[in-house]
Amino acid sequence: MSNEEIIHKLKPIITTYAPASAALENLNEESDFIKDLNINSANLVDIILDVEEAFGITIDNTSMEKMLTVKASIEVIKEKLSEK
Amino acid sequence: MVKMTSREIITLLPYSKPFLFVDDIESINEDGVTGSFTFNPELEFYQGHFKDHPITPGVILTETMAQIGLVSLGIFLLSAEEHTFKGQVVMTSTNVEFLRPVFPGDKVTVISEKIYFRFNKLKCKITMQNQAGDKVCYGELAGMFIKNING
Numbered sequence: 001m002s003n004e005e006i007i008h009k010l011k012p013i014i015t016t017y018a019p020a021s022a023a024l025e026n027l028n029e030e031s032d033f034i035k036d037l038n039i040n041s042a043n044l045v046d047i048i049l050d051v052e053e054a055f056g057i058t059i060d061n062t063s064m065e066k067m068l069t070v071k072a073s074i075e076v077i078k079e080k081l082s083e084k
Numbered sequence: 085m086v087k088m089t090s091r092e093i094i095t096l097l098p099y100s101k102p103f104l105f106v107d108d109i110e111s112i113n114e115d116g117v118t119g120s121f122t123f124n125p126e127l128e129f130y131q132g133h134f135k136d137h138p139i140t141p142g143v144i145l146t147e148t149m150a151q152i153g154l155v156s157l158g159i160f161l162l163s164a165e166e167h168t169f170k171g172q173v174v175m176t177s178t179n180v181e182f183l184r185p186v187f188p189g190d191k192v193t194v195i196s197e198k199i200y201f202r203f204n205k206l207k208c209k210i211t212m213q214n215q216a217g218d219k220v221c222y223g224e225l226a227g228m229f230i231k232n233i234n235g
Contacts, residue, residue, distance in 0.1 A: 042176030042228050045205040064203050
């Protein structure tokens with residue numbers, strides 16, 4: 001799966017938990033969930049649970065702690081997909 | 085799993101009077117908890133909510149749901165994992181519907197079912213009943229349990 005395909009799949013998940021903002025419209029690999037998208041740590045957990053379901057992967061605590069930006073999330077998703 | 089008594093859990097709660105809204109934990113396991121609280125008519129907020137017409141505020145009912153349904157259960161779950169939880173708890177979302185008033189002196193029972201507990205976020209489906217067994221309020225509440233870095 002390419003980075004663009006992953007972002008395409010991530011965007012609707014993030015939209016559910018992020019207040020409408022310019023940062024959401026311009027979602028890119030550099031977007032930071034907390035700083036740019038105003039997502040709190042509790043909603044970050046929900047995003048990660050939805051990511052697990054959408055991609056059919058299981059995310060452990062160590063990987064979860066890395067997933068603070070779109071870029072880091074793509075890396076974790078790719079890593080978990082390759083382990084399947 | 086470590087068995088904890090009702091008293092042990094209540095002792096571990098990070099609240100005290102006048103903001104402790106748990107009298108008893110009747111049952112608790114990894115899937116949920118049932119507990120109760122009786123609203124003492126002397127509680128100060130009855131003087132102002134409402135003038136000459138005391139009714140328990142919805143925020144206090146929500147807090148009671150959270151203390152029994154989320155925090156007590158979270159402490160039980162975390163204590164099973166790592167002995168005694170000594171961190172902090174933060175309520176992160178509430179979505180509650182209110183059906184009936186709760187008056188001074190009423191005893192309520194809170195029944196909570198775990199939806200999930202992942203990455204230290206606990207989300208539960210929680211119902212409150214009055215003495216008659218009527219549903220008073222219900223909803224979904226979530227909180228995060230933050231571990232103290234230095235114990």
